[in-house]
Each structure stands twice: as structure tokens, then as C-alpha cells.
Amino acid sequence: MKTRLFSLWLLLSVAVGLSAYDFMVDGLCYNITSSTAPYTVEVTYEYEQYPNGAIYRSMTTANIPESVTCNNRVYRVTSIGDSAFYYCTKLASITIPNSVTSIGI
Secondary structure, three states, X not given: OHHHHHHHHHHHHHHHXXXXXXXXXXXXXXXXXXXXXXXXXXXXXXXXXXXXXXEEOOOXXXXXXXXXXXXXXXXXXXXXXXXXXXXXXXXXXXXXXXXXXXXXX
């Protein structure tokens, strides 16, 4: 019984860990970096992995806004997270607002 419970816990923890972002607005994914005022988010990654292992992102432009709204809460976009545009092989331009104060690798 303990083995089954542990296996179930392990499966659920892995499944929860697969979520790469908290919410998406206009094609960009965001992680909440502060859930208390002032509310802030960072741009993060999202991609599709196909059964053959290929990873694909179809984004060609990224216009990052100064703020985004989710669940009636306005978040200021203050950073671009690590690998936010990972596998965006067709990305030609990114617009970054003045509210962004840090950019990951």
C-alpha cells in the first residue's frame, strides 16, 4: 500500500512540475513573481513537443506589454525569464517595454 501511495504521489508531483507557466495572455506565457502588491510577472516559455521528440514554437513576433490582466488582477511585467523564447526559430522581433528590468539567459 505504501508503495502505491508513493507511486501516486510521485506521478502527481511530476505532472504538476510539467506546467511551465501560470497563465497565458495574447500568446505569451507568464509566471507570477509577486502575488502581493505590487503584482508582478515574468515572461516565460511555452512550447509544443511532438511524439517524435521535436519541439516547435510558431511565434514570429513578440510584443511584451507593460502589464497584463489575469483573474481581474493587473500584473506589471518586470522580467523575461530564462529560455523564454526557447525554440522560437521563426522569431524575428521582440518589443520590450521599459517596465522590464531584467532579462534571463
